[in-house]
Amino acid sequence: MSALDLRTVIEGVGARLLALLQAADDRSEPVVRQASPDTLALAFQAAGAGLPIDRDQAPTGTPALLAAVDEVLRWSVRTLHPRFFNQNFAGADPVAVLGDWVGAALNTTQATFEAAPVFTLMEREVIAGLAARAGFATHEGLFLPGGSMANLHALQLARWRAQPDSLRTGKVPGRLVAFTSAEAHYSLGKAMALLGLGSDNLVAVPTGPDGGMDVVALDKAIRQARRRQERPFFINATAGTTVRAAFDPLRDLADVADFHDLWLHVDGAFGASALFSGRERHRMRGVARAHSLAWNLHKMVGATQQCAAFLVREPGLLGRVFGGGADYLFQPDKPHAGLDSGDLTYHCARRVDALKAWLLWKARGDAGLGARVERAVDLAEHAEGRILADDRFALAAARGFTNVLFWWVPPDLRPLDLEAPGVAPRLHRITTALKDRMQRDGQTMLSYMPLGERPNALRLLCLNPATTPADVDHVLALIDGYGQALPRPV
Amino acid sequence: MSALDLRTVIEGVGARLLALLQAADDRSEPVVRQASPDTLALAFQAAGAGLPIDRDQAPTGTPALLAAVDEVLRWSVRTLHPRFFNQNFAGADPVAVLGDWVGAALNTTQATFEAAPVFTLMEREVIAGLAARAGFATHEGLFLPGGSMANLHALQLARWRAQPDSLRTGKVPGRLVAFTSAEAHYSLGKAMALLGLGSDNLVAVPTGPDGGMDVVALDKAIRQARRRQERPFFINATAGTTVRAAFDPLRDLADVADFHDLWLHVDGAFGASALFSGRERHRMRGVARAHSLAWNLHKMVGATQQCAAFLVREPGLLGRVFGGGADYLFQPDKPHAGLDSGDLTYHCARRVDALKAWLLWKARGDAGLGARVERAVDLAEHAEGRILADDRFALAAARGFTNVLFWWVPPDLRPLDLEAPGVAPRLHRITTALKDRMQRDGQTMLSYMPLGERPNALRLLCLNPATTPADVDHVLALIDGYGQALPRPV
Numbered sequence: 004m005s006a007l008d009l010r011t012v013i014e015g016v017g018a019r020l021l022a023l024l025q026a027a028d029d030r031s032e033p034v035v036r037q038a039s040p041d042t043l044a045l046a047f048q049a050a051g052a053g054l055p056i057d058r059d060q061a062p063t064g065t066p067a068l069l070a071a072v073d074e075v076l077r078w079s080v081r082t083l084h085p086r087f088f089n090q091n092f093a094g095a096d097p098v099a100v101l102g103d104w105v106g107a108a109l110n111t112t113q114a115t116f117e118a119a120p121v122f123t124l125m126e127r128e129v130i131a132g133l134a135a136r137a138g139f140a141t142h143e144g145l146f147l148p149g150g151s152m153a154n155l156h157a158l159q160l161a162r163w164r165a166q167p168d169s170l171r172t173g174k175v176p177g178r179l180v181a182f183t184s185a186e187a188h189y190s191l192g193k194a195m196a197l198l199g200l201g202s203d204n205l206v207a208v209p210t211g212p213d214g215g216m217d218v219v220a221l222d223k224a225i226r227q228a229r230r231r232q233e234r235p236f237f238i239n240a241t242a243g244t245t246v247r248a249a250f251d252p253l254r255d256l257a258d259v260a261d262f263h264d265l266w267l268h269v270d271g272a273f274g275a276s277a278l279f280s281g282r283e284r285h286r287m288r289g290v291a292r293a294h295s296l297a298w299n300l301h302k303m304v305g306a307t308q309q310c311a312a313f314l315v316r317e318p319g320l321l322g323r324v325f326g327g328g329a330d331y332l333f334q335p336d337k338p339h340a341g342l343d344s345g346d347l348t349y350h351c352a353r354r355v356d357a358l359k360a361w362l363l364w365k366a367r368g369d370a371g372l373g374a375r376v377e378r379a380v381d382l383a384e385h386a387e388g389r390i391l392a393d394d395r396f397a398l399a400a401a402r403g404f405t406n407v408l409f410w411w412v413p414p415d416l417r418p419l420d421l422e423a424p425g426v427a428p429r430l431h432r433i434t435t436a437l438k439d440r441m442q443r444d445g446q447t448m449l450s451y452m453p454l455g456e457r458p459n460a461l462r463l464l465c466l467n468p469a470t471t472p473a474d475v476d477h478v479l480a481l482i483d484g485y486g487q488a489l490p491r492p493v
Numbered sequence: 494m495s496a497l498d499l500r501t502v503i504e505g506v507g508a509r510l511l512a513l514l515q516a517a518d519d520r521s522e523p524v525v526r527q528a529s530p531d532t533l534a535l536a537f538q539a540a541g542a543g544l545p546i547d548r549d550q551a552p553t554g555t556p557a558l559l560a561a562v563d564e565v566l567r568w569s570v571r572t573l574h575p576r577f578f579n580q581n582f583a584g585a586d587p588v589a590v591l592g593d594w595v596g597a598a599l600n601t602t603q604a605t606f607e608a609a610p611v612f613t614l615m616e617r618e619v620i621a622g623l624a625a626r627a628g629f630a631t632h633e634g635l636f637l638p639g640g641s642m643a644n645l646h647a648l649q650l651a652r653w654r655a656q657p658d659s660l661r662t663g664k665v666p667g668r669l670v671a672f673t674s675a676e677a678h679y680s681l682g683k684a685m686a687l688l689g690l691g692s693d694n695l696v697a698v699p700t701g702p703d704g705g706m707d708v709v710a711l712d713k714a715i716r717q718a719r720r721r722q723e724r725p726f727f728i729n730a731t732a733g734t735t736v737r738a739a740f741d742p743l744r745d746l747a748d749v750a751d752f753h754d755l756w757l758h759v760d761g762a763f764g765a766s767a768l769f770s771g772r773e774r775h776r777m778r779g780v781a782r783a784h785s786l787a788w789n790l791h792k793m794v795g796a797t798q799q800c801a802a803f804l805v806r807e808p809g810l811l812g813r814v815f816g817g818g819a820d821y822l823f824q825p826d827k828p829h830a831g832l833d834s835g836d837l838t839y840h841c842a843r844r845v846d847a848l849k850a851w852l853l854w855k856a857r858g859d860a861g862l863g864a865r866v867e868r869a870v871d872l873a874e875h876a877e878g879r880i881l882a883d884d885r886f887a888l889a890a891a892r893g894f895t896n897v898l899f900w901w902v903p904p905d906l907r908p909l910d911l912e913a914p915g916v917a918p919r920l921h922r923i924t925t926a927l928k929d930r931m932q933r934d935g936q937t938m939l940s941y942m943p944l945g946e947r948p949n950a951l952r953l954l955c956l957n958p959a960t961t962p963a964d965v966d967h968v969l970a971l972i973d974g975y976g977q978a979l980p981r982p983v
Contacts, residue, residue: 075611121568
């Protein structure tokens with residue numbers, strides 16, 4: 004080992020991070036310092052620890068290592084900042100951050116009770132708690148590295164149900180077809196490709212005006228597939244779509260799934276957290292009838308990346324479908340081996356994501372997590388009100404939940420008439436140019452989103468509980484400023 | 494939010510963790526305090542934060558939350574302890590732990606340059622550095638949540654190569670067959686099932702006395718498959734098997750792969766880190782000819798869970814096979830969008846595992862990482878010498894690298910004659926009983942491993958650089974003590 008002064012490094016990084024967490028809501032810092040790859044390369048070079056790994060990389064001394072950490076902190080996006088709106092997560096709860104720290108320091112794998120006694124029990128309790136909130140009468144489940152993995156596991160369970168011996172043979176007579184809404188997450192198509200089912204065999208069902216799946220169209224699509232001798236096997240319902248945060252009508256979808264005897268998976272990666280709120284949980288009505296549910300605590304309720312729960316209603320399926328039977332790992336004669344989770348998933352070692360989920364839930368309670376969700380909806384309502392009342396902006400899509408989609412409208416197009424010739428392409432260009440200015444300025448970050456045939460729109464969703472209505476007003480004013488500063492004509 | 498005193502929680506947990514890292518090599522603490530689920534439930538209850546999530550979970554106050562963290566620390570396995578030998582990782586480098594902490598505090602996703610400018614560049618540099626060590630003339634790659642995911646990605650790339658339109662259609666005419674050694678990781682079979690290729694279509698090729706794949710047997714198996722009109726498409730070579738840390742002969746396998754035009758993947762999750770050591774890297778000779786490589790930095794060189802690199806020799810394949818084309822996420826008109834990694838994998842959001850890899854490599858240099866590998870081999874050699882010189886123990890398999898497999902031999906069986914009637918089953922029972930005593934005592938942790946038709950054996954591998962030869966001697970003495978204390982006859 005090198006002569007690194009570990010004590011100084013540990014204390015130095017620890018102090019920097021504690022200061023970062025304590026000052027999370029400091030609005031005087033920018034959200035991001037815009038930098039090109041070249042700028043970043045120079046900054047690390049100047050710190051004494053260049054970004055490239057050298058041919059025979061020499062050990063870096065203590066001061067340079069700490070300086071490099073300073074550069075990391077300086078140039079990284081501050082997702083803790085109350086004016087960071089760029090992703091469908093923001094403002095991680097410091098309790099969850101600490102949970103991650105404890106997990107990293109203890110550095111074990113979630114796979115067995117032997118290696119992770121406390122975390123094994125915590126995972127079971129958190130999963131049971133989530134299952135209870137979803138109203139599952141029975142359940143099993145675990146944390147996976149991301150909602151995409153949860154969707155993948157759900158599809159594999161459904162294929163197994165349709166053709167149990169396919170795990171061994173790789174053969175499924177006929178053509179399995181899955182259904183999801185046209186606004187669903189792109190992981191569904193990728194999962195079909197990865198599973199060898201083929202992305203062409205995912206049917207994109209049209210959505211209604213609120214962004215939810217059109218159930219009549221779904222039923223029709225299933226019947227058509229049957230007439231073509233295809234084998235429908237899986238419906239993905241989305242609870243909280245990426246762009247509009249729309250909810251599919253879960254009860255209606257459950258009826259369709261029951262009627263046609265299909266697996267119903269709910270991709271609630273974003274929206275399932277509505278279940279924490281008495282006021283908002285009606286959006287999830289029907290989820291108790293789903294066969295499986297993806298639910299990311301790292302999106303709406305402030306856990307850190309990653310904290311993605313996967314729940315299955317019928318116990319025993321996960322082991323049957325994902326059990327690899329590795330006898331060197333899962334030995335039935337070890338104490339409490341029945342609690343081992345490693346054989347319930349494709350993964351082998353897993354991080355102990357359950358720990359931060361448990362700490363977060365214990366610290367905040369259902370009320371605290373629910374308040375986070377409600378606050379996001381309240382702020383969206385506030386933003387929507389401002390936008391509707393101000394012809395410098397225009398709402399780009401109906402809002403149902405937390406996501407506000409809008410355009411900044413240049414003076415000569417006010418009030419906006421989207422149908423007028425040339426207007427849509429101009430708005431599209433303006434949104435892109437405006438995002439670019441915003442990014443350079445670094446006072447706030449919003450992303451822009453495609454909206455089918457409509458121009459790209461800015462997406463505001465306020466998931467940081469430190470964000471206030473005044474922040475929203477301030478950001479709209481900033482955006483108006485960026486718009487006014489655009490060169491004419493865009 | 495609850496009235497949690499965040500400042501106290503942050504400072505309290507921070508202080509506990511800094512103390513834990515500073516005292517990582519404290520041998521006066523046990524490796525584990527053995528506890529049943531009931532004991533753990535009572536301990537958390539007594540701390541004021543019971544393990545179950547209550548029906549309407551109330552927020553937990555500051556003192557109870559800190560007390561719960563104390564219980565987590567008290568009852569978790571100390572994988573930092575110099576006498577923890579239970580897994581194929583141990584003694585995480587504090588620099589990597591700090592890297593995880595920084596990543597958690599900044600809480601972003603690795604998917605885009607916009608959201609992770611610094612980490613995007615770091616990931617590219619670390620991947621480039623690993624590719625250089627492997628001798629790849631060209632490369633692309635990224636970090637994935639675990640070696641199993643890397644193996645899965647490799648198989649999918651190989652299927653695409655065999656049948657490009659299968660991503661869309663889900664159809665592959667004929668029967669694709671993959672080959673791996675009988676001692677390979679169980680994720681290969683699971684991956685075949687998950688990909689819809691069928692676990693039956695994975696051929697387990699016999700291994701030689703050193704645990705490496707028998708190349709003649711491989712070639713024969715491929716020819717036989719061809720004669721059966723099957724379609725061989727993939728060879729998995731293992732560099733560092735789970736039980737014996739055996740290396741398949743990569744050059745020979747590359748010859749076979751070339752001759753039959755198959756994808757050659759090297760599962761170097763454990764063993765690829767030999768490349769850091771001038772003395773040990775000969776084991777990886779031939780890896781430069783592989784099409785892809787899995788390489789976990791969280792096993793031999795002290796990164797925390799998870800830090801699993803996946804390298805592909807031919808640039809451009811990952812995007813073609815895994816690109817989902819989500820237009821809301823990967824927008825080509827954003828600055829530096831060409832650096833976005835999100836479309837190179839099945840995953841969407843990824844943790845910034847590259848950060849800790851970068852910090853670790855910069856801090857320790859190639860020499861530091863290589864020294865870690867060499868030390869593990871040296872300690873294995875030391876342990877092997879002790880075992881060979883002492884008839885209280887017997888070597889259970891030839892040692893090639895870091896893993897020492899051995900039995901404790903009861904007095905009446907010394908010197909051990911494994912072929913004598915009744916001996917093998919007795920050794921099997923003794924190993925299990927001994928492991929149980931060891932676990933209760935908590936002074937050390939080793940796992941036991943299956944060895945085909947031989948009795949289960951204890952596996953010692955010394956991956957913590959704080960472990961000394963004296964620790965190895967001490968642990969052997971402990972094991973002899975556990976053995977002597979077993980009730981007779983076992």
